[in-house]
Amino acid sequence: MIGAGAMGGAIGTRLLETGQRLAVFDLNADVVQALVDKGGTAAGSAAEAAAVSDVVIISLNGPHIVDSAVFGAGGVAEGARPGTLIIDMSSIDPEATKDLAAKAVEAGLRWVDSPLSGGAPKALVGELTLMAGGAEKDVADARMALQHVASNITHMGPAGAGQTTKLINQVLCGLNFLAVAEATKLAEDAGVDAAKIPQALKGGRADSAILQEYMPRYVARDYRRTGRIDNMVKDLNGAQDLARRTNTPMPMTALCAEVHRLLTAAGLGGEDQAALMEFFNGPEELDQ
Secondary structure, eight states: OBOOSHHHHHHHHHHHHTTOOOEEBOSOHHHHHHHHTTTOEEOSSHHHHHHTOSEEEEOOSSHHHHHHHHHSTTOHHHHOOTTOEEEEOSOOOHHHHHHHHHHHHHTTOEEEEOOEESHHHHHHTTOEEEEEESOHHHHHHHHHHTTTTEEEEEEEESTTHHHHHHHHHHHHHHHHHHHHHHHHHHHHHTTOOGGGHHHHHTTSTTOOHHHHHHHHHHHHTOOOOSSOHHHHHHHHHHHHHHHHHHTOOOHHHHHHHHHHHHHIIIIITTSOGGGGHHHHHOGGGGGO
């Protein structure tokens, strides 16, 4: 496991809980120790972790960081045996992923991009949704390695296809987060008990996992972090970059991205998506 932050830590926890042996490397010693306490083994470098592993799972926050962790000094490629399968569960640009996969092949390694949906809560119970890109045999092997972490794994195509699908996922999620926050505020201002709306709409066309999970959180102003607004900005930026390359009009995504950027500029980038309510309420509630 290379990268043991909020997401990588949850994936690592689930792997250990289901009986997998796990070597862990992260620049943050505290998150490594958290997995060591659960049965993992600390590695002194990404190369050291790869040297004792058949599969290397990466969970990092940008293509340059992934490139450095794999191909830089002390990186995965230095320690990995030929044929080692690298599963990149980060959310990064599809074009960058294609380049990374090509470099891996040149180094005698295998690469699957397998970004996720569901966040840390779903990882901990083995119910992640994964969208995978890569060769058919490599994706099949990744499916076996991640069978205890995910309940839905779909092979979307060659390298980069998983990351493209993740950008589409983030467009849908970002718009849904914003729509549910806006609807929550309308219900509150109109005197309707917003806490009852998820049950009232359950099973109807307006229903969604985000409605069921997040409207109660919006109502309660529950900002416990399961994701970050600035990470959504990163992903919506990626979707807009892809849209420019494909000449795809995405006006609603542009609006959603601007709202997220406004909140990031206001100092809320590190907060959970639940803090979208601050766009409608003003930031004073967050200070209470």
